[in-house]
Amino acid sequence: xxxxxxxxxxxxxxxxxxxxxxxxxxxxxxxxxxxxxxxxxxxxxxxxxxxxxxxxxxxxxxxxxxxxxxxxxxxxxxxxxxxxxxxxxxxxxxxxxxxxxxxxxxxxxxxxxxxxxxxxxxxxxxxxxxxxxxxxxxxxxxxxxxxxxxxxxxxxxxxxxxxxxxxxxxxxxxxxxxxxxxxxxxxxxxxxxxxxxxxxxxxxxxxxxxxxxxxxxxxxxxxxxxxxxxxxxxxxxxxxxxxxxxxxxxxxxxxxxxxxx
Ligand SMILES: NC(=O)c1ccc[n+]([C@@H]2O[C@H](COP(=O)([O-])OP(=O)(O)OC[C@H]3O[C@@H](n4cnc5c(N)ncnc54)[C@H](OP(=O)(O)O)[C@@H]3O)[C@@H](O)[C@H]2O)c1
Numbered sequence: 024x025x026x027x028x029x030x031x032x033x034x035x036x037x038x039x040x041x042x043x044x045x046x047x048x049x050x051x052x053x054x055x056x057x058x059x060x061x062x063x064x065x066x067x068x069x070x071x072x073x074x075x076x077x078x079x080x081x082x083x084x085x086x087x088x089x090x091x092x093x094x095x096x097x098x099x100x101x102x103x104x105x106x107x108x109x110x111x112x113x114x115x116x117x118x119x120x121x122x123x124x125x126x127x128x129x130x131x132x133x134x135x136x137x138x139x140x141x142x143x144x145x146x147x148x149x150x151x152x153x154x155x156x157x158x159x160x161x162x163x164x165x166x167x168x169x170x171x172x173x174x175x176x177x178x179x180x181x182x183x184x185x186x187x188x189x190x191x192x193x194x195x196x197x198x199x200x201x202x203x204x205x206x207x208x209x210x211x212x213x214x215x216x217x218x219x220x221x222x223x224x225x226x227x228x229x230x231x232x233x234x235x236x237x238x239x240x241x242x243x244x245x246x247x248x249x250x251x252x253x254x255x256x257x258x259x260x261x262x263x264x265x266x267x268x269x270x271x272x273x274x275x276x277x278x279x280x281x282x283x284x
Pocket of ligand 1: 220
């Protein structure tokens, strides 16, 4: 299996895309460290049991990705458990709420920037430090390459109605990904982003709850479809494998062609 002996850390690990990604990475032998927010604690056990059949090898860590202390503690715990070589980080936590741009409350704007941009910055830093330390300690030429995959959005590339703060946060995440790729590529870590159109998860349902808006959107997409979480997960899985060695700093859109029109 392509990812045997590798540990994948997934922020947003019990969310819709996070679960699909965890299953895909695990199917290729990766050990998992799922990060969940403190306010999700009650759903962790049931979600892991439902998605992974209660497998004992799935480790989960409480981590509010917007808090530097919480991120440090979670990554320290992951390093201490030392389950497998920490070679993959997937940033799949996220936040959306729709507001007219001129009326967006400051705390709502800040939630987008904190969860969708500041959070992946902190987890990226913590992961990069953990990877570099583990590589140094392993002293082997054969350590696996590092992989960061940030789940951005088509909203990084196009204005979506009433998605102002979300669009800005995701455009920032694509920019951050390029800098991760540039600075950490020479240190053995590639970084890429995936930009899906709407996916029918809890977050997707929140953004596209309005039936008329949803139908108008679907009529405008060349394929006419929302994406499935598994589609996103398959791209993440490909980017995490050795064969994707030279894909670095790019963004893969998965939007049914919406942004080409
Ligand atoms: N679904 C879509 O249409 C779509 C399209 C394009 C891009 N994306 C992106 O894909 C990623 C995954 O989203 P999803 O669709 O899988 O949504 P989801 O099922 O709602 O998962 C997002 C997860 O992030 C968690 N989270 C929120 N705040 C957090 C924090 N401070 N610290 C740690 N975790 C936190 C959420 O917890 P709670 O559920 O408790 O809030 C949830 O488990 C997000 O970055 C999203 O922006 C989604």
